[in-house]
Amino acid sequence: AGDPAGERASPVEPSRSSGDEPPLVGVIMGSRSDWETMREAAGVLKQFGVPHECRVVSAHRTPEWLAEYARTAEARGLAVIVAGAGGAAHLPGMVAAETRLPVFGVPIQTSALQGLDSLLSIVQMPRGVPVGTLAIGPAGAYNAALQAIRVLALARPALAEALREFQSRRAADVRAEVLPDA
Numbered sequence: 001a002g003d004p005a006g007e008r009a010s011p012v013e014p015s016r017s018s019g020d021e022p023p024l025v026g027v028i029m030g031s032r033s034d035w036e037t038m039r040e041a042a043g044v045l046k047q048f049g050v051p052h053e054c055r056v057v058s059a060h061r062t063p064e065w066l067a068e069y070a071r072t073a074e075a076r077g078l079a080v081i082v083a084g085a086g087g088a089a090h091l092p093g094m095v096a097a098e099t100r101l102p103v104f105g106v107p108i109q110t111s112a113l114q115g116l117d118s119l120l121s122i123v124q125m126p127r128g129v130p131v132g133t134l135a136i137g138p139a140g141a142y143n144a145a146l147q148a149i150r151v152l153a154l155a156r157p158a159l160a161e162a163l164r165e166f167q168s169r170r171a172a173d174v175r176a177e178v179l180p181d182a
């Protein structure tokens with residue numbers, strides 16, 4: 001009773017936290033199989049020193065856990081949620097329905113439909129329940145984390161400065177490109 005699917009007893013990925021500080025960004029994904037993509041997001045957050053946690057939270061396999069995670073996210077100190085899912089990708093939208101925190105959705109590239117299914121599942125949210133949808137695959141995961149950092153940087157000058165340096169470095173790299181002879 002209260003847990004008809006027995007999902008609370010199901011194993012979920014243990015929390016991977018970035019350190020001792022309480023996490024500011026929740027990086028969640030529908031399956032362990034999404035980690036290869038979502039580790040891009042975790043890598044950027046690590047690079048910028050942003051405390052974060054990484055969890056598997058499935059819309060379809062652990063719906064109660066999803067609701068609990070999203071409802072308690074703000075009280076636990078999270079400021080942004082990055083959610084990746086593939087196929088019938090309902091995770092980002094369902095999380096957005098249960099929290100007022102900004103949610104960035106990452107469509108995982110699938111084998112059957114190359115991630116177009118994931119993209120369309122995430123991007124077409126009804127009016128009033130926003131999800132910021134990023135590109136399909138690793139670039140989307142990377143940019144979702146950068147977008148989360150941009151949100152955090154609004155109230156964190158050190159992070160804003162780190163973003164400025166990041167952008168300057170990338171611009172300098174592009175300007176220094178030398179192409180081979182034709």
Ligand code: RP5
Binds near residue numbers: 031086088108
């Ligand atoms: C989605 O189903 C997950 O986000 C994943 O992308 C996809 C396949 O999951 P697995 O069958 O690999 O666990 O819920």
